[in-house]
Amino acid sequence: MARSKCPTCEYHEFEAVPVTTKTGQKFCLIQCVACGTVVGALDEVKITNVIRNAEKKLSKFLENLNRKVGIVCNRKNLDS
Numbered sequence: 001m002a003r004s005k006c007p008t009c010e011y012h013e014f015e016a017v018p019v020t021t022k023t024g025q026k027f028c029l030i031q032c033v034a035c036g037t038v039v040g041a042l043d044e045v046k047i048t049n050v051i052r053n054a055e056k057k058l059s060k061f062l063e064n065l066n067r068k069v070g071i072v073c074n075r076k077n078l079d080s
């Protein structure tokens with residue numbers, strides 16, 4: 001995967017800055033850590049979706065892991 005870089009200073013670290021407009025709309029600006037050039041924006045709905053998707057993936061992963069650990073434990077019990 002190509003590394004993201006700032007169009008202004010070519011730095012490659014970015015931060016998400018939460019912003020609330022006068023009308024109360026919340027969103028996040030993605031900006032360069034070094035020079036503050038804004039390279040993108042996310043609205044809050046999208047951020048929530050991203051987090052929700054990540055949570056779903058994580059819980060599925062943990063579920064699989066638990067199942068695997070369970071199988072290993074059962075085998076050990078059978079062996080002894």
Ligand SMILES: [Zn+2]
Nearest residue numbers: 006009032035
């Ligand atoms: Zn920059």
